[in-house]
Amino acid sequence: MKxxxxxxxxxxxxxxxIARSIATGDVPxxxxxxxxxxxxxxxLARAQARGLDARFIPSQGKTREAFDRDVIAALEACKxxxxxxxxxxxxxxxxxxxxxxxxILNIHPSLLPAFPGIDAQKQxxxxxxxxxxxxxxxxxxxxxxxxxxxxxxxxxxxxxxxxSLSARILEQEHRIYSEALKLLVEGRIEVDGRRxxxxxxxTSDE
Amino acid sequence: MKxxxxxxxxxxxxxxxIARSIATGDVPxxxxxxxxxxxxxxxLARAQARGLDARFIPSQGKTREAFDRDVIAALEACKxxxxxxxxxxxxxxxxxxxxxxxxILNIHPSLLPAFPGIDAQKQxxxxxxxxxxxxxxxxxxxxxxxxxxxxxxxxxxxxxxxxSLSARILEQEHRIYSEALKLLVEGRIEVDGRRxxxxxxxTSDE
Numbered sequence: 001m002k003x004x005x006x007x008x009x010x011x012x013x014x015x016x017x018i019a020r021s022i023a024t025g026d027v028p029x030x031x032x033x034x035x036x037x038x039x040x041x042x043x044l045a046r047a048q049a050r051g052l053d054a055r056f057i058p059s060q061g062k063t064r065e066a067f068d069r070d071v072i073a074a075l076e077a078c079k080x081x082x083x084x085x086x087x088x089x090x091x092x093x094x095x096x097x098x099x100x101x102x103x104i105l106n107i108h109p110s111l112l113p114a115f116p117g118i119d120a121q122k123q124x125x126x127x128x129x130x131x132x133x134x135x136x137x138x139x140x141x142x143x144x145x146x147x148x149x150x151x152x153x154x155x156x157x158x159x160x161x162x163x164s165l166s167a168r169i170l171e172q173e174h175r176i177y178s179e180a181l182k183l184l185v186e187g188r189i190e191v192d193g194r195r196x197x198x199x200x201x202x203t204s205d206e
Numbered sequence: 207m208k209x210x211x212x213x214x215x216x217x218x219x220x221x222x223x224i225a226r227s228i229a230t231g232d233v234p235x236x237x238x239x240x241x242x243x244x245x246x247x248x249x250l251a252r253a254q255a256r257g258l259d260a261r262f263i264p265s266q267g268k269t270r271e272a273f274d275r276d277v278i279a280a281l282e283a284c285k286x287x288x289x290x291x292x293x294x295x296x297x298x299x300x301x302x303x304x305x306x307x308x309x310i311l312n313i314h315p316s317l318l319p320a321f322p323g324i325d326a327q328k329q330x331x332x333x334x335x336x337x338x339x340x341x342x343x344x345x346x347x348x349x350x351x352x353x354x355x356x357x358x359x360x361x362x363x364x365x366x367x368x369x370s371l372s373a374r375i376l377e378q379e380h381r382i383y384s385e386a387l388k389l390l391v392e393g394r395i396e397v398d399g400r401r402x403x404x405x406x407x408x409t410s411d412e
Contacts, residue, residue: 113333114320127319128401130357133337150337153359158403195334197364 002185003032005080007088012043014086014107017174018181027182032078035071035146037090053078059090068096069070075100082184084177085139094141102191104139105184107177108170111135113149116144120165124156131155132165134173136180138191147196149189150176208391209238211286213294218249220292220313223380224387225256241277243296252256262347265296274302281306281393288390290383291345300347308397310345311390313383315375316340317357322350325329327372330362337361338371340379342386344397353402355386355395 004022015034020060021027034047045052055074059067067090075083084091085106097104106126110120112135115127124132133153140146152172156165182190188199210228214219218336221240227233240253243265253260261280265273273296281289291298291312303310316326318341321333330338337357346352362371389395396406 111317111320111335111337113335114317126400128354129317129319129400130354131317131339131359148334148336153337193334194332 001008002029002081003079003184004029004181005032005075005078005083006034006043006047006086007083007090008034008036008043008086009038009041009089010043010087012041012046012086013170014173014177015043015047015084018084018086018178020050021178021182022105026139027178027185029082029181029185032080033074035074037088039066064091064093067094068093069163072096072099082181083139084181086177091143092139097139097141102138102189103184104148105177105180106139106144106145106146107138107173109133109166109173111153112137112148119162121169122162125160125162125165129156132169134169134176136176138189147191147194149180149183149196151174208287209285210235210236210387210391211281211284211289212240212249212253212290212292213296214240214242214249214292214293215244215247216249216293218247218252218292219376220379220383221249222252224290224292224384227280228385233384233391235288235387235391238286239280243273243294243341249292270297270299271301274299277304278302288387290387292304292383297349298345303345303347308344308359309390311342311355311383311386312345312350312352313379314343314350315372315379317359318343318350318354325368327375328368331366331368331371335346335362338375340375340382342382344395344402346390353397353400355389355402356382357373358382 008015031052031054035055035057036044041054044054056072083100083104111133115123131153134152135148137148138146154169154172190197190199214221237258239259241261241263242250245262250260263276288311289306317339321329337359341354342356343354344352360375360378396403396405
């Protein structure tokens with residue numbers, strides 16, 4: 001059974017979706033630790049409520065390197081195999097990314113490469129696109145640039161506000177994050193250049 | 207009945223899709239002229255075969271301004287209300303765009319703003335996206351930047367080549383180009399910032 005570490009900074013709704021998929025057996029893994037860089041993150045309280053190892057590791061006032069080092073130490077102490085960023089509002093340094101290379105997932109509320117960075121739903125709405133969506137990708141050293149594992153499409157309605165659009169995208173985020181994590185822990189992801197191919201055969205120990 | 211001018215440089219498959227939609231009565235308009243900047247464009251021969259006014263206006267060796275002026279003169283002589291770019295491989299100057307402001311459509315084989323410019327399908331394939339598509343937009347002075355009228359989504363398959371992906375996108379191009387042109391000639395397009403809204407009520411003379 002692979003160990004997952006979750007990093008979050010906010011409400012942690014994607015963390016909860018992952019926790020549900022693990023509880024139902026859809027994703028064969030266990031959540032070894034949930035780490036927040038914000039003490040008041042609702043996701044941290046939710047993790048505690050689920051009886052998980054939930055840790056606050058402050059980022060404020062630390063260099064990126066020092067914070068990354070603290071998080072790496074916690075993940076290694078918990079024997080984490082894979083890391084899921086679930087609304088984690090810090091950019092990870094190259095040391096972190098290299099340490100867990102090919103083993104970090106992030107979710108972004110747009111069809112990347114469109115609308116990277118913050119306020120992706122607002123960017124989409126203001127740009128006038130008719131479709132947007134969400135993307136789960138492996139994390140590399142860029143911002144929202146890593147190889148794409150799963151995407152889902154969401155139509156933009158004329159009546160949409162940032163809130164209504166974000167809510168419809170979030171439903172799809174919850175679905176594809178578990179889908180992507182399942183592929184990752186089952187060792188079925190193969191990166192070829194920027195393209196992610198999914199191996200048909202399930203290999204249980206890769 | 208509104209007059210359409212078509213500009214093309216190649217095979218003109220989007221021109222043919224528009225011609226079919228007009229023939230079936232789906233798009234209430236007539237094609238007043240088809241103009242190509244390449245004498246050997248297959249689309250020009252197809253237009254002649256349909257008995258349309260098909261003109262070759264050379265661009266080679268001309269300044270952009272001189273070429274644009276020649277095309278504007280032909281469009282005005284044919285009393286063209288709306289212009290459809292259908293695989294037209296020239297960038298129109300600001301004089302042209304202003305002359306037909308809000309009345310020029312272009313189609314692009316990606317979900318803009320992703321993958322503007324040339325080889326959009328190849329860009330999509332190499333970037334590893336799981337979905338791409340096509341976009342019909344009003345033409346402004348940028349390249350593939352104008353307000354989006356219609357989009358269609360096309361999944362990218364692991365087995366896709368540039369050719370197979372382009373073919374599946376092209377099917378959708380044919381569908382949405384007519385859809386967007388119908389909205390335009392019926393006066394149902396309202397531009398609000400970068401967002402295009404579709405008026406529910408059909409107004410026949412706007």
